[in-house]
Amino acid sequence: MSRNLAAKEIFYMALKTLRSNKLRSLLTMLGIVIGNASVITLVGVGRGAQRLAENQLSNLGANVLFVVPGNNDTRRRGVAFPKNLVLRDSDAIKQQVPTVKRVAPQISTTEVIQYASSSSSVSISGITPEFLPVRSFEIAKGRFVNMQDLKSARSVVVIGPDLKDKLFKQSKAIGETVRIRDQYFEVIGIMAAKGAVFGNNQDENAYIPLTTMVSRITGKDPTYGISLSFISIEAINEKSTRAAKFQITNLLRQRHNIIRDDDFAVRSQKDALTIVSTITGGLTLMLAAIGGVSLIVGGIGIMNIMLVSVNERTQEIGLRKALGAKQIDILNQFLIESLILAVLGGIVGTCTGLTTVKIISLATPLPATIGRDIILLTVMISGSIGLTFGVLPARRAAKLDPIVALRSL
Known part of the structure; x- marks a missing residue:
């Protein structure tokens, strides 16, 4: 005490x-x-x-894979998208990999999009209709690119909600015409808000048919064909993601005649999270x-x-x-x-x-x-x-x- x-x-x-x-x-x-x-x-x-x-990464989807062209050496030399991933690779993955549900090839570039006196420098992507379900995007108004747009290489564009606010202010955008590199495109849809991933505001992006991108914006390489920026792939389910990654890697190694270092990378959401x-x-x-x-x-x-x-x-x-x-x-x-x-x-x-x-x-x-x-x-x-x-x-x-x-x- x-x-x-x-x-x-x-x-x-x-x-x-x-x-x-x-x-x-x-x-x-x-x-x-x-x-x-x-x-x-x-x-x-x-x-x-x-x-x-x-x-932000969880928005990509648990069973989504991304095939990116180029290895570390090419990226160190400052080549953002080396020309070693082509549309034929995307078709081969879709046809020959059994654990894959959907494949969405994509070509991305930065262009100025104009409407009346308003303009904005944005990321414009040439995509296919599979892009919407693979990347879990949604349409808020209008419609998305369909197969007929793709086959006919129509001059149509779908824009993000933030881009719509920049260009059209309070006026409606559906049915209006915008200008991209001296080409005129009809606005057919507005995406639902998606947010940013690693500083890239996806709500300011624009999307046009991949065939239109090739024929009117980027052109086709006579040697490599249609070069892709990357490929988004949806596996059958989350459990099959690992198998899909293995099969895609083996297929592309065979197609590219690779003996040692890969000239591409297959990334999953889990890899990015790690x-x-x-x-x-x-x-x-x-x-x-x-x-x-x-x-x-x-x-x-x-x-x-x-x-x-x-x-x-x-x-x-x-x-x-x-x-x-x-x-x-x-x-x-x-x-x-x-x-x-x-x-x-x-x-x-x-x-x-x-x-x-x-x-x-x-x-x-x-x-x-x-x-x-x-x-x-x-x-x-x-x-x-x-x-x-x-x-x-x-x-x-x-x-x-x-x-x-x-x-x-």
Whole structure:
């Protein structure tokens, strides 16, 4: 019972001492407050970036594969879409791979699209009707490209909702004529909102029949035929995705007469999620480390102030020792003072960080979030820093010679 009472007395004495120097205590806690708030905020932003990327990738579909032309060497040389993936490859995949349900070849380029006095530089894709179900897109108004449009290479275009707002403002778009590279296209449909993927706003894109793209925009290569930007492929189901990837890879290796390195890549949503998780996880860890530096700086601030406090309270320490206080009592008091400063600073910093994370999630598209594990961990780290950096001042105070200390009276 006496030990508990002694501990309570030491705690109350520590609180009284801190309250007697309120401004100094607040300024000492400021470093820990900033450190904790930084850790909470930066980790929340990192996790928000990871969730945003995962949400965007989930829109691609769990059983969708993408065949991209070129290997790492060609991409390093600055060739965005090397001419080694052609329409014949797309047809072969559709006919010869049993685990594939739909195949959607695509040619993408950037062009200026004009209507009256309005214009915008956008990504225009030459597609087939299979694009809509494979990529899980929907039509909001009008219709999508059909097989008759494709066979006849009609000059029709489907535009995203954001592009519609840019070009047509409040007026209707269906049935109007837009201009793309001196060619006129009739707007037949408006896509439903889809959002952005890796910075590419899909709601600003335009879509025309693939045959129209070849005959009026990009042209046909006499050697390679119709070169594709990439191929979107829908597997029969999610379980067959792995088998489809294996079969597509083998088929294209045979068609391209590949012996060593592939001149294409087959990617799935799972592959992209793994890459994104690795990158964003590393980013979150780096941000947490940056915030951790602020915590260490706050700990050094506590140690510095406590050392000053030891020098100022030399008489008090000598008097208490002369009245029977032991070294452990002096040590505990200074450690508790450091701990109180660190824990209170950690709590205030955590609340500040949580408020900042909430504001970011409400004011931006980034779904910033923070878990209870991180909150508990940061407060515990704050307390640990208070104890660690409070040891040196506490030991110095505990080892003061009472006779030397009393001489200053």
